[in-house]
Each structure stands twice: as C-alpha cells, then as structure tokens.
Amino acid sequence: MRSIVDGQSRVIVQGITGNEGRFHAEAMLRFGTKVVAGVTPGKGGQEVYGVPVYNTVAEAVAQDGANTSIVLVPARFAAGAVNEAIEAGLRTVVVITELIPQRDTIGFISRAEKKGTIIVGPNTPGIINVPERTKVGIMPSHVFKPGCVGIASRSGTLAYEIAWHITDAGLGQSTCVGIGGDPVVGLDFIKLLDMFREDEQTKGVVLVGEVGGKAEELAAQYIIETKYPKPVVAYIAGRSAPPEKRMGHAGAIVMGNVGTAQSKVEALEAAGVPVADKPSDIARLLRI
Amino acid sequence: MKLFEFEAKDILRNYGIAAPRGRVASSPDEVETVAREIGKPVVLKSQVLVSGRGKAGGILFADDPDEARKVASRLIGSTIKGASVGSLLVEEKLDICRQFYASVTIDRQARRYIVLLSTSGGVDIEEIAQATPEKILREWVDPEQGFSQRSAEGMLHRLGEIEEADIGRLAAVAANLYQAALDYDAELVELNPAVKTATGEFMAADARMIIDDNALFRHPEFEGRKSYRAEDTPREAEARRDGLSYVELDGDIGIIGNGAGLVMATMDLVHHFGGRPANFLDIGGGARTELIKKGLLLVMAKPEVRAVLVNILGGITRCDIVAEGLVEGLAESAVKKPIAVRLMGTNEAEGMAILRRAGLNIYPDMETAAREVLKL
Numbered sequence: 318m319r320s321i322v323d324g325q326s327r328v329i330v331q332g333i334t335g336n337e338g339r340f341h342a343e344a345m346l347r348f349g350t351k352v353v354a355g356v357t358p359g360k361g362g363q364e365v366y367g368v369p370v371y372n373t374v375a376e377a378v379a380q381d382g383a384n385t386s387i388v389l390v391p392a393r394f395a396a397g398a399v400n401e402a403i404e405a406g407l408r409t410v411v412v413i414t415e416l417i418p419q420r421d422t423i424g425f426i427s428r429a430e431k432k433g434t435i436i437v438g439p440n441t442p443g444i445i446n447v448p449e450r451t452k453v454g455i456m457p458s459h460v461f462k463p464g465c466v467g468i469a470s471r472s473g474t475l476a477y478e479i480a481w482h483i484t485d486a487g488l489g490q491s492t493c494v495g496i497g498g499d500p501v502v503g504l505d506f507i508k509l510l511d512m513f514r515e516d517e518q519t520k521g522v523v524l525v526g527e528v529g530g531k532a533e534e535l536a537a538q539y540i541i542e543t544k545y546p547k548p549v550v551a552y553i554a555g556r557s558a559p560p561e562k563r564m565g566h567a568g569a570i571v572m573g574n575v576g577t578a579q580s581k582v583e584a585l586e587a588a589g590v591p592v593a594d595k596p597s598d599i600a601r602l603l604r605i
Numbered sequence: 606m607k608l609f610e611f612e613a614k615d616i617l618r619n620y621g622i623a624a625p626r627g628r629v630a631s632s633p634d635e636v637e638t639v640a641r642e643i644g645k646p647v648v649l650k651s652q653v654l655v656s657g658r659g660k661a662g663g664i665l666f667a668d669d670p671d672e673a674r675k676v677a678s679r680l681i682g683s684t685i686k687g688a689s690v691g692s693l694l695v696e697e698k699l700d701i702c703r704q705f706y707a708s709v710t711i712d713r714q715a716r717r718y719i720v721l722l723s724t725s726g727g728v729d730i731e732e733i734a735q736a737t738p739e740k741i742l743r744e745w746v747d748p749e750q751g752f753s754q755r756s757a758e759g760m761l762h763r764l765g766e767i768e769e770a771d772i773g774r775l776a777a778v779a780a781n782l783y784q785a786a787l788d789y790d791a792e793l794v795e796l797n798p799a800v801k802t803a804t805g806e807f808m809a810a811d812a813r814m815i816i817d818d819n820a821l822f823r824h825p826e827f828e829g830r831k832s833y834r835a836e837d838t839p840r841e842a843e844a845r846r847d848g849l850s851y852v853e854l855d856g857d858i859g860i861i862g863n864g865a866g867l868v869m870a871t872m873d874l875v876h877h878f879g880g881r882p883a884n885f886l887d888i889g890g891g892a893r894t895e896l897i898k899k900g901l902l903l904v905m906a907k908p909e910v911r912a913v914l915v916n917i918l919g920g921i922t923r924c925d926i927v928a929e930g931l932v933e934g935l936a937e938s939a940v941k942k943p944i945a946v947r948l949m950g951t952n953e954a955e956g957m958a959i960l961r962r963a964g965l966n967i968y969p970d971m972e973t974a975a976r977e978v979l980k981l
Contacts, residue, residue: 340921392819393822416819417819418790418817418819418820418823419711419790419792419817419819419820420787420790420817420820422716423711423716423717423718423748424748426716427716427717427747427748427749428749442920455890455920455921456920457918457919457920457950457951459950460918460950470866471866472864472865472866472867472869473864473866473867473890473920474862474863474864474866474867474918474920475864475866475867475869475870476866477918477920477950478867478870478918478971481918481949498865498866500711500713501711501713501716502716503716505714525866527865527866527869528869530713530714531713531714532713532714535714552870554866554867554869554870554873555869555872555873556873556876557872557873557875557876557882558869558872558885559852559854562852562885563852564852564865564868564869564885565850565864565865565868565869565885565887566865566866568713569865569866569869594877595874595877595972596870596971596972597970597972
C-alpha cells in the first residue's frame, strides 16, 4: 500500500547489530526491501550484510535518504528509538518490539500524530507490500503471493495462516499489515480500511480480529458510515476464550461485556461483513 | 499486576490523597489490636484482588475491638469469589457526607490516559455509564500537556452539581491521582468511592490500582511479588516463571501453538468440531527446544488432558526445533498421551522427518489436525 510502504520505501533497521536485527535485515533484503541503513548507538561505522550502520537516525536520513524504520530494539529502549525516528522526520515507523510499557507507547504515538508519522504496532509482525516486494517486518515471505487482497490483523502467526489460505485459493495479497497485539497501537483497523479504499492494488479486505477491546466494533461502524465500497470479510479469534483471562496478547482480554467475540461478530454482520467460522472459509466468503 | 487496596492507599498517601486511619492485619489478635488503637467503630476489609468483594460479604463492620476480633476470625481464611483471604485492612468507619468517583485509566481507542470523575460514587461505575452517562465526566489527557488541578476544576465546573468549595479539593485529588498513575505506570487507579466526610475531609474510602506488567522493570519495589497473581492456578504460575503464556481451561484437549491469535484460532477450531480445550499455551516466537519440551510436559501433566494438539506456523520459529522439543518432551513425560501435530513454515521438512521417526501423528493443516485430535 503506497500510503505506508511501497517499492520506494528506504528502510532503516533500528537495532540492526542485535541478533534479531541482523536476522530480519537479511530476510528483508532477500525479499527485495531497500534496506538502506542500520542504526545502533555506538556501533556507527560497522556494516551488516553490506548495509552501513550509523549512530543516529538523523545520519541515516542525511546519508541515505531513509524514510521508513523498523524498530527491533529491546522494550526498555524502544520508546527512545521510536522518538528519535519521529524527530528525524520518517514517514513510517514499524515497531516490532513487544512488552513496551503502555505509558511509553501513549507518549510516542502522541508525538507521531503531531509530526504526521505513521506508527505501525507496537508488538506487530510489521507490514508487507507483496506486489512491490517490500517487507518491513518479520513475517515469513513464502506464505505470500502478489494479489489483490489486503489483510489487517491483530495477530501475527494467524495472519500468516490466513495469508496462506488466500494464496492457496489463488488470490494472493496486495498488502498485509499487523496492527499489533497491544491494547494501545498506532495504525488501527479504521485507518487501514481508509487506506485500503484508496489503494488501487487492493480489491477486497480481510480483517483478522480477536477478543478484547472495541476495534472490530468501531471498524464495523466505520464500514456502515462510509458505505465502504470494497468487500470486507472478517475472522475473530478467541470465540471460545473465557472472560477475565488474558489470552497471550495484552490486548486480548474480555472484561465484563466489553470485548466479547459475540459482540464483534454481531457488529460486523450488521455491517454486512461476513465473519468466517474457520480460517479456510475466508477466501470463499470474499466476493472479488 | 493488581495491587491490594492497602498497597494502593499507601502509595496514594504519598501523593497527598488521604485514606482512613488504619492498617493491614493478618490475624484476629492483630485485628483486635488495630481496632483498639483506632478506638472507634471499624470496617474490616478483606484484602483480595477480586472486584465486588463487598457484595460477596468480604467487607464487614464492627463496633468494638472484641467484635472486630470475632468478625476477623470468620473472614481470615475464608474464600471471597474464589480468592482466599489472607489479611484484612482495618480502618476507622467513616461518617460519609458525600461520595464521588475518580479514576485514571487508558483509553485504547483514543490512545491516551483518560480521567473519569463523577458525583455518583460508591456504586458500579459501569452501571452509571449505562443508565446516566451524563453523570460521568471524561477528559482525555495530552501526554505533553499533562493533567493539572486546573484541568480537573474545569471538568467539575461543567458538572455543576458540586459546591464551589469542594471543587478545588476534589480537583486536587484527581490531579494527584493522574500523577500517581503516570509515576507507577498504572493501567488503572480508581477511587470508588472518594468521599467527603462529615468533618469536610476528602479521602479515598476504597482504592484499586493495576500496574502495567510491561513496566515492572521500572518498579523494582514490586519485584518480590512478580510471580504472585491471585488469579493464577499453580500450573499457570509455573508457566509464567518459565516464560510461557499459559491459561487453564476446563476441557480435555491440550492446545499448544505459536502466537496468541493462532493459538486462540486453534482452540476455537477444536471447539467448532465439538471438542473442549483444556488450556491455551503460546510458546511465542523463536522458541528453543527446552521451552517447547517444558510446554509439552506442562500440558501433559494436567490430569484432565486426554490428547494434545500442536499447531505451529514457523516464521522465526523453526519447525525442526519444535519437533525436537516435542520428541524430547514426550520421551521424558511420565504419562504418555496422544499428540496431533501440524507443522508449517521454516524448516518444515526437517521437522516433519523428526516427527515421523518418532511416530507422531502429523496432519497437513490445522483444521484436519483439530478434527482428528478428537478421535485420538
């Protein structure tokens, strides 16, 4: 999707000298992503897979025209890294790091809004623009195939599962975005639906939700209000999850009557969005 | 992490938010001593981490130290909504003139802290929000601007039905509550009720506080309590110590997978085909052999588990490592239970070969695996 990540994205990896940073920098390069630099404070001057490492994001912007970042630094340093990327004026910052304190997330999302930076995540597998061979994330590339289905998911591996079913059905994906498993995330379903509507590569959208919060209900309301023009299909994980238990993701917890699978399914169906019982039903329900 | 009422009140006292005179006690003798020190009728409040303890009989009154002792011997050791009562907060019984509600929490959708104030305190705030939403004031805080006493005064002026003299005092409580929430990385700080006493004092009659687990590294004072969660079963606590995300359920099919969403979807499929999941176990991303082995042993050790379903979609998780962990776990387990496995992704072929050699049941996709595990 051009508005977030495309073939022109010039990507930096914050935390490139760590194990995760190194591993995913290579995987992104292999997929075709233009990884132009890495940033690790104190490690400036090194190289990782031929990619120059700088001490600061500002240097990477000045030297290599970076406009996008993937953050793979430990939780306690993540907010500092994200804030640095925002200050350096990057367009998109993809925050893979999990377990970031919510106070930190609230702080950097607020700054990003004021600066016009898009934050994807935190606790996201990232984003992959399949036709433009650009992955800013940690997802396995082999489940994807260029196509016309946009996927927005609260979960990582479940998004891969669903992407694989869509590939298997011969449809393929335009862009797949993980919005993140945390309670507070930057880019949400509504903003993504908005972007998918304008994205000429996308003919239909799959929303992969889960129990907890109200993101799916709000997406349903948005679909009704905007008479959303492209077909949307949803899948909700956690239909058999008990209340008051945090199911892995901090965001996946049913509290009282808020966040139940039933409420989400009802809201989506009322908006004319078919909700699949099983991941393998999604491709069939998508009328494109 | 939920804090006990007495802990929350101790923290809030440092922020200028008063609480009734009293302290925590863990034996009837001690309760009697505290009641004697207070020298007035007291309230005995069970220190449990469940909400609705008042309605469940966890909060009782006593007119004198002798009665306090008797009531305490009934409460201590009893069970309130599934939580066992280890201690009581013994406090002076307040002469309440008016009750308010004040809280600071995180609004997911707005991506901000939100301050809630109401003149309808002491009752379930969700009921008020349903019945008379206009009685709850809400203010979303810009993190760079913060939330001052003046912000709170502005809110309360909008409400109208509160005396001018009280506005400043309640506003000070709200501003201090916000500061405490920030400093302690709280997901929730709630006073329900905050009260004005007959003598005109404002204080926290009840206080709840939930600390963001992700921020515990900034709060070493809670270190010793890290593993303690009243709602954990012993096996859940063990899993947490090992770094596994594990939730117990009441069925008989063990569920293991990587990624919260995928594990939930696997549970749902078992349910869809008429089975009942016994647990939720997420091994996370990039798990090592040792962790997978531990996970399998943990799930198989639960007596109710009849068969185990393992669903892995490897990205950063390697299927061969998972397979090794499963085979080692099965070899070490005292009880042998059937396992159905679906492996896909990174090093899938190597993983499948390991499982085949060990004679495990392998299925090509998660739906087949979820259906077939019920027949094992």
